[in-house]
Amino acid sequence: MTIETTSTNSPLEQFIDSLADQNLTYYASDLLHLTGCESMDELGTALRRATEVCTCMHIPLRENFKVVFRPQNGELVQDWRLSPMAYMLMVLNSNSQNDLVAHLQVEMVKRVLNPE
Template sequence: MLMTLEHTTINTPIEDFLDSVADQNLTLYASDLLQLTGCENMDELSLALKRATEVCNCMHLPLRENFKVVYRSQEGEVVQDWRLSPMAYLLMVINSNSQNDLVAHMQVEMVKRVLNY
């Protein structure tokens, strides 16, 4: 008989508390970017997500406070999605396909705000 044991982690009450505090800031879904046509398909969305997490890692920002994998029902299927902080969502938008009108508009708008135009 073949048996596989998976490594399970047991969270401490402090870790559970930190997770719940971080979850309060995760108010957006990555799939919203598909609905707004900021990304045309899941491959583009995954690439934008990868780039946004790379930015957070580079800047030593905690991923737990900005990204969380979730599973949602969509058209009768269970699909993977991500809950995001507002910052993570905007990082995804500006790291999406710049040939997309929504993405290009957001990039220009953010630059204007930084330069106080």
């Protein structure tokens, strides 16, 4: 899955991108390492669903998702840097039959229902 971006060289666009980058503190592949997703296909599905939520709610993708390439086992692989909100949307949209994902979903609902 790819998120298309347009490249511009204006100083304003570069400044906006650098501000957005500061909030991108997670990697999508973290869900693979935490066993929240079992495959790249499952990760891609969660990512697609999370971007659909943002699009539906008119939340800018460039402030929450950024395609990056990282070295892994001597190869360059595609990954995504995510904002905390994008990361949580991915967790919510991952396979709910996964124990870690189900646990996180229930914990998030409990915190919303019982804010203390």
